[in-house]
Amino acid sequence: MDLNDLIALADRERADRAPVELGVCLAASCQYSGAEQICRSLSETVVAGGLAGRVRVRKVGCLRLCSEGPLVRAEGEGTPPVLYRKVTAEQAPAIARAAGGAPADGVATADLNAPFFSMQRSIVLENTGRVEPERIESAIAAGAYRSLSLALHEMSPEAVVDEITRSGLRGRGGAGYPTGLKWATVAKMPPGQKYVVCNADEGDPGAFMDRSVLESDPHRVIEGMAIAAFAVGADQGFIYVRGEYPLAIERLDTAIRQARRLGLIGSDIFESPFDFRVDLRIGAGAFVCGEETALLQSIEGRRGQPRPRPPYPAESGLWGCPTLINNVETFANVPAIIREGADWFAGIGTQGSKGTKVFALAGKVRNTGLVEVPMGMTLRAIVESIGGGPPEGSTIKAVQTGGPSGGCIPSDLFDTPVEYEALKALGSIMGSGGMIVMDQHDDMVALARYFMGFCMDESCGKCVPCRSGTVQLYRMLDRIERGVAAPEELERLEALCDMVKHASLCGLGQAAPNPVLSTLRFFRHEYEAKLIGKNGEGTHSPIAR
């Protein structure tokens, strides 16, 4: 296939659009609430009602307002798009029949001009909810693989690396390492076997950004990987996706097969000398396999355990070869940067954090779901405007970002902009994008205990501080929560947190104390209130129990 074939295919697909298109969200969360059945019911109504020439039902990806699913988007010529929410199978015929006219009666709709939608800015998710993840033609019509063609024919590998470097893109997996620098390091390793790996082992509790991208627009990630492979001189890629994401695995598998069939991955891509193959590797449920060195061990078929760095994977990764490893969202940014240019991307966001960030907004807010916002937006705007503030009877107390490696930011610091350095300064991290909102009923000690329990269970057991330290920290937090801890316990807790943070081998252990340290920093009174008082009395005295 060459560029002309690709353009012709896109034109054919676009010409095939019906006057009215109904997009049914079939990402995991809507699917679990019955979207498949709605989709069938819509199709049946269209056929039975003789609407086949006018209305087409499309199986699309995430429509973002997950809490209101199942979601159906109706788009017709000359009428504004309508987003139906909490759709039932019984309502489907009405939606199909109303298509193109006024919204169907009796079906709830979401306001597409509400801040939840209008304040978002889409780069990674630009085609999410628009393309059909199981049909490559649909992705191509939306522009997929055009950036790859551009890179292969009009840019040198060095120019691609330079473009990414100048864009200011930083790793979206959490740590925020400059992506261009990472690419340049792999590119500068001597020629020979190199690999590109996509880290799709998204494991933070409450995080589902990468899953949504993979389920909604898998070709975007494959294209990003192919561009990266061209830039660094690799010819083989692996997508390491967690086994708990069966739908993402299925769609990736379909996407890879379809791309291979069209020659968009494989040998001599776009009639250039560039070869690139992609294979899937399925994780078996270990959180630590999201740590890059453990992930590489796992791909090699070994026990998923981190190893000390250096050497970094860029120098010695899979089977000792230079390996570029980036997160799903990082790769998903690449096609847009190549298409629009580094300056465009660098114009979005703040000084140190460019572009957008996708968050999985969850917890005590009215609107939960998938949001993509420009870097630098305040937490307040995300929580109160996009999230719609707290539900009835609730007062927001804090947000938790970064999952078990992150921390809590209290509501009086909600004017903090979302950027790597600002969040780090508050003892949290950007993380991969989980954002959990908490209200006055949420107990910070219980939260810290929960995350510590998570780290304890997920520790690989290799280094002593993490393997054994997390067990002891969990027990201390449990005692404090139950009100049976003496005041000295707090000092011991802090001392052990300090050791685990500084002495652990990998990021999992080093970050495991973060939820404790950040809640201690902002909510110390909650801990102190639970300690046994000096005379053996306290609010939670064991004697009183």
Next chain:
Amino acid sequence: MAVTTLRLNGAMISAREGQTILEAAREAGTRIPTLCHLDGVSPVGACRLCLVEVNGRLMPSCVTKAAEEMDVRTDTEQLREYRKMIVELLFAERNHVCSVCVADGHCELQNLAEELGVDHIRFDYLAPECGVDLSHDRYGQDDNRCILCTRCVRVCDEVEGAHTWDVAGRGARSRVITDLDRPWGESSTCTSCGKCVMACPTGALFHRGASVAENVHDRAMLRFLITAREEKRWTV
């Protein structure tokens, strides 16, 4: 051969290219506590006792190569405290009762506790129920004493070439196992060479029939084998 110079606790020392901080420090006569490290097998940086401060950052000296401009501190107050805590965590993790242990007096964990001044344990004794495997006719395995240093795994794989040992489970539930978690005596890969017993720092692997304090690890034998193979030198 290229040589680098670096600062070790304030004094300038030299190191050959490729040498780790640990090796360079040992040559310079500075002791850094280690536990999972074993001369002759690959380092893993797991026990974290050999952490040193390099230009203000903590790095495991067993896997960090010495380099020009490094300012290494091996014995700061912070490091002493961390090491003490790590040893305490190990004592709390399983059932280390020296007075009835076959390795009493010949135990690296015990020696380290003494060296670091561990006189009590500030953490909860977890007292897990661990098994003892006496199915092998010459050796025994007591999980109560295991500190998961993986010396046995590495020595069996890298020196003997049998790879009988490996680690099963995760986190605090990790254990060393033989073959696919079969009793040691039924292992079809074990050559009964005993290198794992020589390598074990504690009383977790022992010669059957050894009583309290009778299990002496033969580290010199391992050293002899390794120099013989690597350097074709049959004297240590």
